[in-house]
Amino acid sequence: ETGVTQTPRHLVMGMTNKKSLKCEQHLGHNAMYWYKQSAKKPLELMFVYSLEERVENNSVPSRFSPECPNSSHLFLHLHTLQPEDSALYLCASSRIPGQGAYEQYFGPGTRLTVT
Amino acid sequence: DAKTTQPNSMESNEEEPVHLPCNHSTISGTDYIHWYRQLPSQGPEYVIHGLTSNVNNRMASLAIAEDRKSSTLILHRATLRDAAVYYCILRDPPHLRGGSNYKLTFGKGTLLTVNP
Numbered sequence: 001e002t003g004v005t006q007t008p009r010h011l012v013m014g015m016t017n018k019k020s021l022k023c024e025q026h027l028g029h030n031a032m033y034w035y036k037q038s039a040k041k042p043l044e045l046m047f048v049y050s051l052e053e054r055v056e057n058n059s060v061p062s063r064f065s066p067e068c069p070n071s072s073h074l075f076l077h078l079h080t081l082q083p084e085d086s087a088l089y090l091c092a093s094s095r096i097p098g099q100g101a102y103e104q105y106f107g108p109g110t111r112l113t114v115t
Numbered sequence: 116d117a118k119t120t121q122p123n124s125m126e127s128n129e130e131e132p133v134h135l136p137c138n139h140s141t142i143s144g145t146d147y148i149h150w151y152r153q154l155p156s157q158g159p160e161y162v163i164h165g166l167t168s169n170v171n172n173r174m175a176s177l178a179i180a181e182d183r184k185s186s187t188l189i190l191h192r193a194t195l196r197d198a199a200v201y202y203c204i205l206r207d208p209p210h211l212r213g214g215s216n217y218k219l220t221f222g223k224g225t226l227l228t229v230n231p
Binding site for chain 2: 002004031033042043045048050055056090091092094096097098100101102103104105106107108109
């Protein structure tokens with residue numbers, strides 16, 4: 001248990017569906033992250049939120065829409081995805097850089113399959 | 116970002132020490148060396164980090180070369196649960212604020228296999 005939970009753990013969706021991934025952290029952190037891990041590719045940073053404001057968007061297509069309603073929760077809204085978007089989606093949290101230890105703590109991920 | 120180079124894979128026997136190397140010849144004077152690992156079907160987990168001096172914690176030890184162009188993660192007695200992909204990552208110092216210090220840039224890492 002890392003203190004970061006993600007739901008669902010597995011998701012299969014069609015290309016016309018809309019779904020959301022949820023992440024919750026119980027560590028008192030103020031920064032949260034979405035990463036994508038495709039087969040045989042390194043983890044890629046998608047979005048960063050700091051104090052509930054987006055500070056990083058790594059050229060991610062608009063069919064992925066993040067939301068951070070408070071410092072403990074992070075969502076990734078998905079719509080009209082493509083089969084190549086099938087991957088493991090990982091959430092992480094950390095303290096804000098400059099406030100001490102800044103290791104990132106990861107959730108177990110959501111395995112997404114787009115059919 | 117300064118790059119790191121790691122072997123694609125390594126193999127070890129259970130209860131033997133494992134030395135995982137990382138080269139970072141273009142490291143800057145202020146870069147910290149971090150190690151994370153990713154067990155099968157899990158997200159990455161932080162292992163250890165250091166700047167110049169060797170570091171120890173309950174999971175591992177980090178040996179940093181005097182010129183800082185390479186480092187070695189040491190698992191003193193490998194167990195089957197240590198089988199994972201190990202990532203060596205350079206980061207800005209922890210006291211630095213700003214966008215670049217949110218980034219954790221993962222490479223391909225080293226796949227460690229532990230034989231019983």
